[in-house]
Amino acid sequence: MASQTAPLLALILGGARSGKSRRAEALAGALASEHGLSKTYIATAQAYDDEMRARIAAHKQQRAGEGWQTLEEEHALARVLKTASRPDTLILIDCLTLWLSNRVLADADVDAEIADLSAALEARWGPVICVSNEVGLGIVPETSLGRAFRDHQGRLNQRVAELATRVEFVAAGLPLTLKED
Numbered sequence: 001m002a003s004q005t006a007p008l009l010a011l012i013l014g015g016a017r018s019g020k021s022r023r024a025e026a027l028a029g030a031l032a033s034e035h036g037l038s039k040t041y042i043a044t045a046q047a048y049d050d051e052m053r054a055r056i057a058a059h060k061q062q063r064a065g066e067g068w069q070t071l072e073e074e075h076a077l078a079r080v081l082k083t084a085s086r087p088d089t090l091i092l093i094d095c096l097t098l099w100l101s102n103r104v105l106a107d108a109d110v111d112a113e114i115a116d117l118s119a120a121l122e123a124r125w126g127p128v129i130c131v132s133n134e135v136g137l138g139i140v141p142e143t144s145l146g147r148a149f150r151d152h153q154g155r156l157n158q159r160v161a162e163l164a165t166r167v168e169f170v171a172a173g174l175p176l177t178l179k180e181d
Contacts (some may be wrong), residue, residue: 007087007125007126007127008128008129008165008166009124009127009128009129009130009163010024010027010127010128010129010130010164010165010166011129011132011157011160011164011166011168012027012129012131012132012167012168012170012175013133013157013161013168013170013178014133015134015137015171018170018171018173019172019174020095020131020132021059021094021095021131022062022173023170023173023175024094024131025062025063025066028092028129029066031090031127032067035090035127037088037090037126037127038067038069039066039068039069039089039090039091039092040068040069040070040071040089040092041068041070041071041091041092042070042071042072042077042081042084042092042093042094043056043071043073043094044072044093044094044095044096044098044099044102045059045095045098046098074098074102075099075103075106075108077093077099078113078116078117078119079120081093081117081120082123085120085123085124085125085126085128086125086126087125088126090126090127090128091126091127092128092129092130093128093129093131094131095130095132095133096131096132096133096156096157096160097132100113100152100153100156101149104145104149104152110152114152114155114156117156117160118159118163121160121163122163130164132156132160134157135150135153135154136150136154165180165181166179167179167180
């Protein structure tokens with residue numbers, strides 16, 4: 001863990017199918033074993049179609065037998081984080097991008113949502129690992145909604161990275177440490 005007063009906050013960034021979730025789960029498993037922590041997985045995906053249901057099922061299967069408690073929360077992430085955070089529990093949030101898209105599509109006040117989540121991350125009692133997509137490396141989205149989402153995601157990632165004690169970027173399954181306090 002980072003220190004006695006500030007438990008680890010890690011941000012694992014990457015593109016689609018980069019290996020970021022696998023990296024976050026490996027880091028979580030190692031930290032939980034090393035420090036005798038229980039593990040809580042906060043899943044933010046919504047299953048709108050068969051393909052997404054299959055992805056969710058694959059993620060659940062990947063964690064099966066690994067001692068995870070899973071909480072599914074597509075919208076009230078800050079509230080669930082505040083409730084679940086304990087000194088003896090490591091929390092993995094997968095992923096901030098899906099949560100943000102849920103909030104954007106719900107026409108939420110995204111700046112207020114990011115502020116609430118930031119406050120919950122700052123007030124955490126135990127270690128938290130966040131998974132998020134880096135969406136700003138590709139082409140400029142064609143629609144105003146796409147551009148607004150990309151901009152919100154960039155601001156969210158910057159805010160969480162600012163708070164984080166560890167930030168990694170994953171590409172082709174390989175982690176690159178961007179920040180380590």
